[in-house]
Amino acid sequence: METEAVSKGFTTLYGTEPEGVWQAPGRVNVIGEHTDYNDGFMLPIALPHAARVAAARRDDGLLRLHSVQSPDSVTEVVVADLAPGSVEGWAAYPAGVVWALREAGHQVAGADLYLDSDVPTGAGLSSSAALECAVATAYNDLHGLALTPRQLAVLAQRAENAFVGVPCGILDQLASSCCAEGAALFVDARSLDTRQVPLDLAAQGLVLLVIDTEVKHAHADGAYAERRAGCERSAELLGVPALRDVPYDGLDAALARLPEGELRSLTRHIVTEDARVERVIALLDAGDLRGIGPILTEGHASMRDDFAISCAETDLAVDTAVAAGALGARMTGGGFGGSVIVLAERADADRITAAVTDAFAARGWKTPRAFTAVPAAGARRLI
Numbered sequence: 001m002e003t004e005a006v007s008k009g010f011t012t013l014y015g016t017e018p019e020g021v022w023q024a025p026g027r028v029n030v031i032g033e034h035t036d037y038n039d040g041f042m043l044p045i046a047l048p049h050a051a052r053v054a055a056a057r058r059d060d061g062l063l064r065l066h067s068v069q070s071p072d073s074v075t076e077v078v079v080a081d082l083a084p085g086s087v088e089g090w091a092a093y094p095a096g097v098v099w100a101l102r103e104a105g106h107q108v109a110g111a112d113l114y115l116d117s118d119v120p121t122g123a124g125l126s127s128s129a130a131l132e133c134a135v136a137t138a139y140n141d142l143h144g145l146a147l148t149p150r151q152l153a154v155l156a157q158r159a160e161n162a163f164v165g166v167p168c169g170i171l172d173q174l175a176s177s178c179c180a181e182g183a184a185l186f187v188d189a190r191s192l193d194t195r196q197v198p199l200d201l202a203a204q205g206l207v208l209l210v211i212d213t214e215v216k217h218a219h220a221d222g223a224y225a226e227r228r229a230g231c232e233r234s235a236e237l238l239g240v241p242a243l244r245d246v247p248y249d250g251l252d253a254a255l256a257r258l259p260e261g262e263l264r265s266l267t268r269h270i271v272t273e274d275a276r277v278e279r280v281i282a283l284l285d286a287g288d289l290r291g292i293g294p295i296l297t298e299g300h301a302s303m304r305d306d307f308a309i310s311c312a313e314t315d316l317a318v319d320t321a322v323a324a325g326a327l328g329a330r331m332t333g334g335g336f337g338g339s340v341i342v343l344a345e346r347a348d349a350d351r352i353t354a355a356v357t358d359a360f361a362a363r364g365w366k367t368p369r370a371f372t373a374v375p376a377a378g379a380r381r382l383i
């Protein structure tokens, strides 16, 4: 069993028993892309894929880190010396969490951490937040901090923003911390209020496929920062705190007040995307799961045409899936590659996957990896 493998791996490496094993999942976002840093809405589910951490406190102030997925042996840092820029590479994610806890005024000791994750990295499935939230949850328990999942998510985001140096929104960490099994998580990024929205696809004969294109275009980070800056500029020009404050029925009037071109397109995506989240939630609350399909596909068109964050691979996967009978499909995650989600009748799933595989093969592209996503639980202690 995976939990025992992580625990045994810890013991083999460090020569002692861990005090426990914790895990935090990756996520896919059903709808609501790039809305988090616009104070808007989103609707992620947690994946069964997760990062697991076996951990034990140390009383000498040392933090030792090992990941099964990294060729490094053990990274060793002194907790008291942690500062942005002091840790390079993957170890900055878990070390950043310890730093963020300390910065928030919590008494945190050193620890031995042994990490093992089956969340694919860089696939738009949030392997980084899984790592952070697993460590945050472990520290919360080991030090009896009694922080809520939401507070842990905020600290994990702070770690990624200020310690690792990635300007991500709160979506990934909130999803990894706060999701519940069998439900999607409605998030209001301004208040950080969340609501569990039951999502029992199987009961209605449906599946949500995740198709990982295994493509990550190199300019993704810079493009993210540009989109973010464009959204902030638009809000400033419109005189609102964030684009979330532009009402859907006031969209045309708002667009007319912006210069023609990019700022209009960015604003149109965010405002229509917030509206799509609300439409999807209304349908889910009414039990009309099939009804959300076309809204997902509409969301993809908005990311492709207005926000300009899709790419040939994700567009092909979406178009092929829809042509093969999917109820709806869209790229999920930050963009420029990564994964596509497909809502489909269970009976159509294999045919749709085969159609996408064939379409990729016809272009000489690598076979994408497909799996079925069932809403899983958020971060928790395993043993």
Ligand code: ADP
Pocket (backbone or CB within 6 Å): 051, 067, 068, 069, 070, 089, 090, 091, 093, 115, 116, 117, 120, 121, 122, 123, 124, 125, 126, 127, 128, 129, 131
């Ligand atoms: P995503 O979160 O969408 O998977 P990111 O670029 O945000 O993509 O995060 C990926 C990075 O997170 C990796 O490059 C690596 O530094 C780190 N990471 C994630 N999972 C692991 C792991 N199991 N072991 C080591 N590093 C990991």
Ligand code: MG
Pocket (backbone or CB within 6 Å): 126, 127, 128, 129, 172
């Ligand atoms: Mg990430």
